[in-house]
Amino acid sequence: AAGVIQSPRHLIKEKRETATLKCYPIPRHDTVYWYQQGPGQDPQFLISFYEKMQSDKGSIPDRFSAQQFSDYHSELNMSSLELGDSALYFCASSTRQALGGNTIYFGEGSWLTVV
Amino acid sequence: GEDVEQSLFLSVREGDSSVINCTYTDSSSTYLYWYKQEPGAGLQLLTYIFSNMDMKQDQRLTVLLNKKDKHLSLRIADTQTGDSAIYFCAEEPDRGSTLGRLYFGRGTQLTVWP
Numbered sequence: 001a002a003g004v005i006q007s008p009r010h011l012i013k014e015k016r017e018t019a020t021l022k023c024y025p026i027p028r029h030d031t032v033y034w035y036q037q038g039p040g041q042d043p044q045f046l047i048s049f050y051e052k053m054q055s056d057k058g059s060i061p062d063r064f065s066a067q068q069f070s071d072y073h074s075e076l077n078m079s080s081l082e083l084g085d086s087a088l089y090f091c092a093s094s095t096r097q098a099l100g101g102n103t104i105y106f107g108e109g110s111w112l113t114v115v
Numbered sequence: 116g117e118d119v120e121q122s123l124f125l126s127v128r129e130g131d132s133s134v135i136n137c138t139y140t141d142s143s144s145t146y147l148y149w150y151k152q153e154p155g156a157g158l159q160l161l162t163y164i165f166s167n168m169d170m171k172q173d174q175r176l177t178v179l180l181n182k183k184d185k186h187l188s189l190r191i192a193d194t195q196t197g198d199s200a201i202y203f204c205a206e207e208p209d210r211g212s213t214l215g216r217l218y219f220g221r222g223t224q225l226t227v228w229p
Contacts, residue, residue, distance in 0.1 A: 041221075090158060104160070106157055106160070109156075
């Protein structure tokens with residue numbers, strides 16, 4: 001079965017540079033989520049989109065922005081990178097179910113290292 | 116805020132059963148999830164349970180939910196060395212239109228000894 005596809009898998013950037021991560025959700029999934037997992041930490045919710053509109057916002061720095069496009073793929077843009085942004089960034093997707101809940105599938109993640 | 120608690124480490128011998136415990140705080144949580152993360156890898160959805168259930172079995176995995184105590188457990192029968200990984204418990208509070216924000220525990224490192 002198709003899964004959530006993230007690219008690139010690994011990225012090395014210098015401080016103050018910009019990085020863009022891409023996410024392709026599972027086909028027919030209408031909701032995309034971004035999470036950040038620091039070393040040895042649990043994943044923290046950043047932001048989500050439902051039908052191309054931002055649906056929820058978590059602890060996303062102002063230096064970061066994201067959007068969901070007409071084909072449902074999403075991009076996370078990170079500017080003025082700091083050392084503390086080094087983390088594994090997950091994208092996840094889901095679709096709303098009749099009962100009102102949804103099951104959420106994660107991609108393999110994109111490793112960002114800021115040097 | 117939400118606070119999901121898990122013990123950090125669990126060691127078992129191959130062939131034994133493993134039980135990973137989790138407590139959560141939001142009684143409105145609709146789904147509760149178990150994810151597996153192997154070193155350097157992504158989050159693999161293992162199983163989930165809807166809040167109106169108290170048990171779910173899926174092959175070697177059994178999830179028990181005690182909604183009154185807000186306690187969730189994952190039992191892995193006949194644990195294998197390939198089960199060694201970090202297991203994350205996550206809750207999804209019911210916030211109406213903002214479904215899907217998960218709150219994770221710190222993860223339980225399961226080590227299986229041959």
